[in-house]
């Protein structure tokens with residue numbers, strides 16, 4: 107570690123950013139899809155909150171804001187998949203992973219840096235436009251204080267870290283499973299459902315709600331949204347997210363060393 | 375580690391200094407588990423490398439050949455540290471590869487013909503910038519090495535092209551450059567010319583020859599293409615079923631394979647097979663033309679004189695054995711023995 111490796115991972119992150127920036131058509135298509143999804147969800151939510159005002163403790167403007175936040179973060183936090191994990195699994199399946207292992211770089215940090223570059227690009231390239239569109243044409247509840255926005259961005263960053271840590275574990279499963287697509291699909295469904303992407307988690311009743319809100323996926327969307335909407339104390343939220351990030355990254359390290367040992371002994 | 379780069383001669387201490395790569399009874403056994411039915415599994419052990427011993431001195435350029443599945447790639451993987459031997463002793467630059475993979479990485483360059491280390495979606499130059507940081511290459515040296523590789527491998531126009539748009543030959547040249555930017559002492563190439571066209575092959579060979587001659591880089595080269603070996607390597611090692619079956623100069627392969635030369639004889643008319651003195655014998659008759667095989671080590675003069683004296687000879691020619699058939703014979707002998 108040190109300055110040298112800092113520069114390496116910065117270069118990897120920059121590459122991750124540039125790589126997604128080259129896919130202009132895909133980005134435009136993504137912006138369109140996010141906007142359309144946002145519209146469908148917004149009209150559903152508006153109808154729902156007409157029936158049940160203050161559902162889950164949100165007023166209508168907060169519910170609408172939640173929808174557009176979800177669309178802004180969907181790609182950046184790879185909530186429905188689409189990050190580095192497909193590529194890493196493919197490298198494991200084909201054995202290309204062996205090439206990565208003899209390089210003097212850490213596998214987890216490498217992919218984290220690449221995914222961070224991608225996330226930043228997708229936040230800007232795919233998140234900003236749908237969010238601005240939603241804020242212009244629908245009643246939203248946005249904070250005035252810069253500090254709240256700053257806290258929101260921190261929560262997004264921590265959410266991205268948790269998201270990475272989860273997907274890293276999913277990707278590493280390819281070392282033991284013949285076909286990792288089942289794992290990928292399960293991870294997407296868990297991500298969409300448990301992050302609050304389909305419905306805010308505070309709407310979920312009773313024990314189910316308690317459990318879902320305690321799972322790591324709530325760090326992805328629910329946590330940053332509640333910070334922005336003023337529904338959660340930033341510090342407590344950060345601690346919750348950071349605890350999941352540290353725990354999951356640590357498990358990822360353990361699994362990584364088991365996987366490396368396996369490759370080194372069994373050749374992949 | 376620091377940015378110290380490579381230090382030529384840093385490992386010249388000790389009696390084994392001359393041997394840069396050292397294998398002593400190295401083995402690799404894979405445990406293969408195959409599903410043979412519901413809940414039924416069959417376990418099989420594959421001896422990919424079976425008691426391999428050889429040394430390579432600094433600055434040598436060695437060809438490493440053998441049929442498919444002989445254990446060539448497995449050997450290369452053990453030499454890089456990404457595969458742990460099941461037995462035996464292995465050292466590269468005095469380092470045990472599987473124990474100190476990261477330290478060794480600074481000293482070696484690796485090119486796997488069927489895999490790429492380049493960043494698929496980004497321009498070639500981005501991959502090189504990454505190597506610059508990854509191997510902590512001092513700026514000046516990085517620029518010099520890049521310039522040199524770009525010139526000799528003709529990469530100038532390709533630097534800004536995304537790797538996925540490169541042809542196989544261009545990509546291979548790109549990969550070779552990527553493996554050399556940090557001035558490795560040794561370069562392993564696993565099938566570097568596989569799938570390349572004639573022109574690309576020539577470029578790659580020319581570059582490797584210069585690299586070895588000018589920089590003294592030790593090169594270990596696996597290949598299917600015997601022309602690679604003929605044009606590049608003074609020493610060749612042949613491996614089969616994980617064992618070394620030949621190690622020596624290319625020319626010596628002919629004797630090791632007990633190869634035969636062919637005498638093609640044109641007679642005035644169609645005749646029964648020539649009664650040639652042992653061990654020469656007629657292989658084929660086609661009209662007035664006959665093919666005789668005789669040991670490569672024997673002189674053709676006596677045989678020719680004898681035939682000329684006893685038969686109506688019109689013309690003749692001697693064909694040297696080609697190396698592929700020599701090696702094919704070696705393998706055949708080993709499997710039938």
Ligand SMILES: Nc1ncnc2c1ncn2[C@@H]1O[C@H](COP(=O)(O)OP(=O)(O)O)[C@@H](O)[C@H]1O
Nearest residue numbers: 372373374404420422442443444445446447448
């Ligand atoms: N990871 C592995 N697991 C099981 N068997 C392997 C593995 N890698 C190679 N082998 C087997 O070991 C033998 C040697 O393979 P390899 O070194 O790739 O040969 P070569 O490169 O000479 O074609 C082959 O029989 C191959 O099937």
Ligand SMILES: [Mg+2]
Nearest residue numbers: 446447448564
């Ligand atoms: Mg091979």
